[in-house]
Amino acid sequence: MKRHQVTIIDIAQKLNISKSTVSRALTGHPSVRSDTRQAVMELAQQMDYQRNMLAINLSSSQSKTIGIIVPEFVTSFFPIVIMGAQEIAAQVGYSVLISQSNETYETEVANAKVMLANRVDGVLISMTRETKNFEHFDVFKRKGIPLVFFNRVCHDIETPKVVVDDYEGAFKATEHLILLGKERIAHLAGPPSLYISRKRLEGYKDALRKHKRPILDDLIISYDLTLEKVKIYVKYLLDLPTPPDALFAVNDPTAIEAIKVIKEQGLSIPEQIAVVGFSNDYGSALIEPGLTTMAQPTREIGQVAAQLLLDQIHTDSSVWKPITRVLKTELIIRGSSQRN
Amino acid sequence: MKRHQVTIIDIAQKLNISKSTVSRALTGHPSVRSDTRQAVMELAQQMDYQRNMLAINLSSSQSKTIGIIVPEFVTSFFPIVIMGAQEIAAQVGYSVLISQSNETYETEVANAKVMLANRVDGVLISMTRETKNFEHFDVFKRKGIPLVFFNRVCHDIETPKVVVDDYEGAFKATEHLILLGKERIAHLAGPPSLYISRKRLEGYKDALRKHKRPILDDLIISYDLTLEKVKIYVKYLLDLPTPPDALFAVNDPTAIEAIKVIKEQGLSIPEQIAVVGFSNDYGSALIEPGLTTMAQPTREIGQVAAQLLLDQIHTDSSVWKPITRVLKTELIIRGSSQRN
DNA sequence: CTGTTAGCGCGTTCAT
DNA sequence: ATGAACGCGCTAACAG
Numbered sequence A, B: 001m002k003r004h005q006v007t008i009i010d011i012a013q014k015l016n017i018s019k020s021t022v023s024r025a026l027t028g029h030p031s032v033r034s035d036t037r038q039a040v041m042e043l044a045q046q047m048d049y050q051r052n053m054l055a056i057n058l059s060s061s062q063s064k065t066i067g068i069i070v071p072e073f074v075t076s077f078f079p080i081v082i083m084g085a086q087e088i089a090a091q092v093g094y095s096v097l098i099s100q101s102n103e104t105y106e107t108e109v110a111n112a113k114v115m116l117a118n119r120v121d122g123v124l125i126s127m128t129r130e131t132k133n134f135e136h137f138d139v140f141k142r143k144g145i146p147l148v149f150f151n152r153v154c155h156d157i158e159t160p161k162v163v164v165d166d167y168e169g170a171f172k173a174t175e176h177l178i179l180l181g182k183e184r185i186a187h188l189a190g191p192p193s194l195y196i197s198r199k200r201l202e203g204y205k206d207a208l209r210k211h212k213r214p215i216l217d218d219l220i221i222s223y224d225l226t227l228e229k230v231k232i233y234v235k236y237l238l239d240l241p242t243p244p245d246a247l248f249a250v251n252d253p254t255a256i257e258a259i260k261v262i263k264e265q266g267l268s269i270p271e272q273i274a275v276v277g278f279s280n281d282y283g284s285a286l287i288e289p290g291l292t293t294m295a296q297p298t299r300e301i302g303q304v305a306a307q308l309l310l311d312q313i314h315t316d317s318s319v320w321k322p323i324t325r326v327l328k329t330e331l332i333i334r335g336s337s338q339r340n
Numbered sequence C: 001c002t003g004t005t006a007g008c009g010c011g012t013t014c015a016t
Numbered sequence D: 001a002t003g004a005a006c007g008c009g010c011t012a013a014c015a016g
Helices: A008-015 A019-026 A034-046 A053-060 A077-091 A105-117 A135-142 A166-179 A195-210 A227-238 A252-264 A298-314 B008-015 B019-026 B034-046 B053-060 B077-091 B105-117 B135-142 B166-179 B195-210 B227-238 B252-264 B298-314
Strands: A065-070 A095-100 A122-125 A147-150 A161-164 A185-189 A220-222 A246-249 A274-279 A292-295 A324-327 A330-332 B065-070 B095-100 B122-125 B147-150 B161-164 B185-189 B220-222 B246-249 B274-279 B292-295 B324-327 B330-332
Touching (some): A008 A019, A008 A034, A019 A034, A053 B053, A065 A077, A065 A105, A065 A298, A077 A095, A077 B095, A095 A105, A095 B095, A105 A135, A122 A298, A135 A147, A147 A298, A161 A166, A166 A185, A166 A195, A166 A292, A166 A330, A185 A227, A185 A252, A220 A227, A227 A252, A246 A252, A252 A274, A298 A324, B008 B019, B008 B034, B019 B034, B065 B077, B065 B105, B065 B298, B077 B095, B077 B298, B095 B105, B105 B135, B135 B147, B147 B298, B161 B298, B166 B185, B166 B195, B166 B246, B166 B274, B166 B292, B166 B330, B185 B195, B185 B252, B220 B227, B227 B252, B298 B324
Parallel strands (some): A065 A095, A065 A122, A122 A147, A161 A324, A185 A246, A246 A274, B065 B095, B065 B122, B147 B161, B161 B324, B185 B220, B185 B246, B246 B274, B274 B292
Antiparallel strands (some): A292 A330, B292 B330
């Protein structure tokens, strides 16, 4: 079977009029006799005519597509962000080209090239945990393609960003544990390469300082977010001469993994050790005990990021400033930190 | 700032040679002097040249893009399928255009149009639960655009499909409960409009028949997969004069919701009522007790579907047959059906 | 080996 | 109100 899509020419011929007229009728141009328009519309409908965006995009040299590069798809966080972004994009007729970097720098670079090749009008990015070189982002800037970072942002590129208040969130989470009477609060932190890891670590430390607690380096472990390693670190913490009585994890997957390990070890949560995560992922309400966590407005992150990107796309970029939108987090208390 | 991407012409001018030569060098055509090629490649690199897929796609009248239409993004199932599909597509240089129908027929139709307009080379589809009219799928067939259904397939369209053995899976799940000594096994089924609902229901019934158990209509509830309603149905079941002692749910989100309700009601799982789901979603290992479920090879579904689609795209479709690939499920036993 | 030309489908001038 | 002609960037077919 031949693949053949109906074109304007096809319908022009059938109606024995010029392609330009058909084009005008289809695009709702006023200067077309209404009966002509009528005829065109009907035939188009009947022949299943669909505008060829490939052609339109080429001649308008814009793709009406925004790219999204995320590290992964496994946790519920990124899919939900994407949903939010897609909603906004769809409202103004934009498509979305999604790609995952699989937490690998090389893949991220490759994905960026695909975006470039496909002439996306703008890109939403959340970086890999191992991205330390930003040349592939710079290319977008040089070519005048708007960029918006979210979640895992890059501060070496001057561009809008959408984040949650990681510092404040971590501060509150830690303070919550302190107010619960916990004395030795450990922190399973993310890699320092990620800004969010550093901010959350800072918040954790400042909460301890505010309440005049010592900051114990033994209790702070920075790891690369490879979940398999959580077991090792949690065991290490539990085997300490004086083990922690609380754990603040950099994100929910980490916290959930930690809870599993702690339960395996036969310790009681939250009595012997309380746990707090960050994100309010899908799993945090499911695990037993429920995970106390800092909720992020996930969908909203996607919406705001997409809106910021569209603003940039439509505005004369010379007038525009690299704002950072900081969204609020909210403490969700569940059984992992407090018996009800 | 002006948006301007480097073109072949730009580099042709700088090198003072013809565009065709540049094009040939870039595409690895053999008939180019190696020093010429060298020069072109270097300059291209240096100028951050990226092939304009928009142009290539237009002139080759194919987009090197496959579309994926899924009902939602919330459960982990579809994102993982998409990951699988993306892997395969990426290997052969295909991009992926993703859209969610939000379980709404109208959105699905609209998405199909977007796919058409973007001239995707093929489409992967899992239908909405409310899709009963298939005209929008037929359009693809008429235009010669290959289609592959997965998971929620449509049997009125002659096209390849990728499914798991829902019948067998449901049969095994039910039999598992029977062998556990459960006498009154309820089934929270999906809407009859979905083939998978019907198949799972069939498997459930046949397992009962095989073991000479009565099929009690009271214990079979078909619902529209709106999770909020699970509570109502489960309560109804529990309030029956002789309530069920086991529940087989059509999918994991339903089962997980059911477990929550059952726990709220103060009943013990699995002693008073055992629960089995279908899918082995992310949450099923997290909830307490762990959910016994039929695991689907989720990622593989995406891979196989994408491969089937690519085969169709690359093959002369006249020679090709609408195979249905049936993948195997596997029973994962956890605490919701059996104490260890 | 390299340059020239045509055409992919559409929107958009510029004429009429 | 309509038609003709051009260009978007690139590849392929056709000369040299």
